[in-house]
Structure formats: structure tokens, C-alpha cells
Amino acid sequence: MLLAQDAAPRSKASDYPAHAQLPAFEIGAEYLVHSIPSEKGEYWAKDYLVVEVAVFPAARNNVTVSSGQFRLRVNGKKAVLLTESPGTVAAALKYPDWETRPNLTASAGIGDAGVILGAPPAVGRFPGDNRGAPPHPVPTNPSDQDGYSVTRDQGPPIEKAVEYAALPEGRFNEPVKGCIFFRFSGKLKSIKTLDLVYDPSADGAGATLALVK
Numbered sequence: 001m002l003l004a005q006d007a008a009p010r011s012k013a014s015d016y017p018a019h020a021q022l023p024a025f026e027i028g029a030e031y032l033v034h035s036i037p038s039e040k041g042e043y044w045a046k047d048y049l050v051v052e053v054a055v056f057p058a059a060r061n062n063v064t065v066s067s068g069q070f071r072l073r074v075n076g077k078k079a080v081l082l083t084e085s086p087g088t089v090a091a092a093l094k095y096p097d098w099e100t101r102p103n104l105t106a107s108a109g110i111g112d113a114g115v116i117l118g119a120p121p122a123v124g125r126f127p128g129d130n131r132g133a134p135p136h137p138v139p140t141n142p143s144d145q146d147g148y149s150v151t152r153d154q155g156p157p158i159e160k161a162v163e164y165a166a167l168p169e170g171r172f173n174e175p176v177k178g179c180i181f182f183r184f185s186g187k188l189k190s191i192k193t194l195d196l197v198y199d200p201s202a203d204g205a206g207a208t209l210a211l212v213k
Contacts, residue, residue, distance in 0.1 A: 010177075013056050018196065020207035024061045028054040028177075029196050031211040033188065036089075036179060038161040048089055049081070049184045051196055051211065053167050054177035064200070065176055066169045071197040072182045073208075075190075080197060081182040086166040089181045090159045 013019035016028030032050040036043040049072065057063045071080035156164070167178030194212035 010054065013054065016052075016054060018209035018211050020198070020209050022198075022205050022207060023058075025058055025063045026056040027198060027207060027209065028056070029209045029211060031194060032179065036162060036165050036181075038165060039156075043093060043158070043161065045089055045093060045181070047092055047183060047185065048084065049182045049194075050179050051182070052177060052179050053196075054175060055172070056175045057173050060173045062171045062173050064171050065167065067167050067180045069198055069200045070180055071199060073193075073195040073197055074184075074186075075192050076195075081184065084181045084183050086162045086181070087159065090162040093162070094158050 010016060010028065013021070013026035013028035017030050019026060019028045030052045032052055034045050034048065034050060036045055036050055037052075051070075051072070053070065055063060055065050067083040067085075070083055073080045165179045167180050168176055191212060193210070196209040196211055198207045198209070200206065
């Protein structure tokens with residue numbers, strides 16, 4: 001079984017929509033758009049592009065695997081997107097106000113009473129910090145017809161769920177897979193081509209996998 005996931009493993013890199021062969025191993029990849037798989041369904045990371053990556057060492061070679069070896073090139077641009085840590089992604093999902101973004105706010109009220117419209121929702125960041133916001137997102141169940149219902153058992157905390165879904169790092173001599181994450185603020189429809197670039201080092205063998213073409 002491939003590490004880091006309970007889903008049925010794919011036995012070879014060519015089982016993935018994009019794949020490449022290098023001297024010591026093969027790489028398979030699939031573009032998951034914004035979805036992060038979990039044991040109870042999927043999380044939707046609207047500010048990140050998610051790619052599932054699988055590494056298949058050849059002849060039990062020890063292969064160093066790290067999310068930092070990967071880049072994402074959008075529409076053939078020279079500038080590439082760098083990977084983000086699972087902790088950063090989990091925080092963005094759990095705390096909608098984790099990152100400050102431009103917001104249009106307007107206040108309205110009578111006298112000293114008023115409300116603020118358009119401000120980002122606040123979520124408590126430590127036990128007892130009750131900011132009045134709903135709980136952090138829970139994974140959707142893909143089998144639900146409306147696409148919004150969730151399972152009764154919400155599974156592990158979001159930090160653990162994202163960490164578990166992420167690509168493990170270290171040296172491996174057996175197949176390993178997981179997700180890598182790229183911060184993306186553009187619109188999905190603006191993406192015409194999407195390439196995953198594997199670049200282990202200045203003198204190592206690299207590869208480019210076409211995710212969208």
C-alpha cells in the first residue's frame with residue numbers, strides 16, 4: 001500500500017494522467033484542482049491548487065522525496081509557484097482571516113449600535129476564544145447528491161487531515177504518494193496549461209509533467 005493514503009493505490013506511474021521516468025524512479029501526478037482527499041471525504045481549499053504526486057523507486061533504490069523539489073508553472077510563464085506547507089494550508093482552511101486580503105467593508109447602524117458588512121469571518125484561535133464564527137470546515141462527502149452534506153463522523157482535526165493527505169518527506173525505497181499545495185489567487189478558467197516541474201537540485205535529473213494541456 002502506498003504511504004500517506006488509505007485510498008486504493010496505483011501500481012505504477014503510468015496509472016496517473018501525467019507521469020515521467022527518471023533513472024532511479026518514476027513520478028506520477030494528478031491535478032486535483034482545489035480538493036484535498038481525507039478519510040471522510042474531501043476538503044475544498046479554494047486558495048490553493050492541489051496536485052497528488054506518487055514516487056515509484058526502481059529496484060528498491062532509496063529516493064529522497066520532498067515537496068520542495070516541485071514547482072508549478074501556469075500558462076508557460078517563466079515565474080513558477082512554490083509549494084506551501086500542510087500547516088499553512090490547514091490554517092487557511094481553519095481560520096478564514098489567517099491571511100489579510102483586500103476587503104470592501106461598510107458599516108451601518110443607529111446610534112452606538114451597528115454592524116460591519118463584508119469583513120472576513122473571525123474564528124477562535126485558542127480554547128476559549130469564542131469569536132462567534134461557525135466551526136472550521138469539515139470535508140464534504142462526494143457521495144452526497146447536493147455536494148454539501150457531511151458525514152456524521154467529522155474525522156480527525158483539520159491539521160491532522162491535511163498533514164495525512166500531504167506528500168511524506170524523507171528517503172524511501174518503496175512507493176509513496178501524497179498531495180502538494182500551491183497558493184493561487186487567480187481564476188481557474190484563466191489556466192490554459194499547467195506543468196508540474198520536478199527539480200531536485202542544480203545537478204540532478206529533472207522532469208516536467210503536463211497536468212493541463
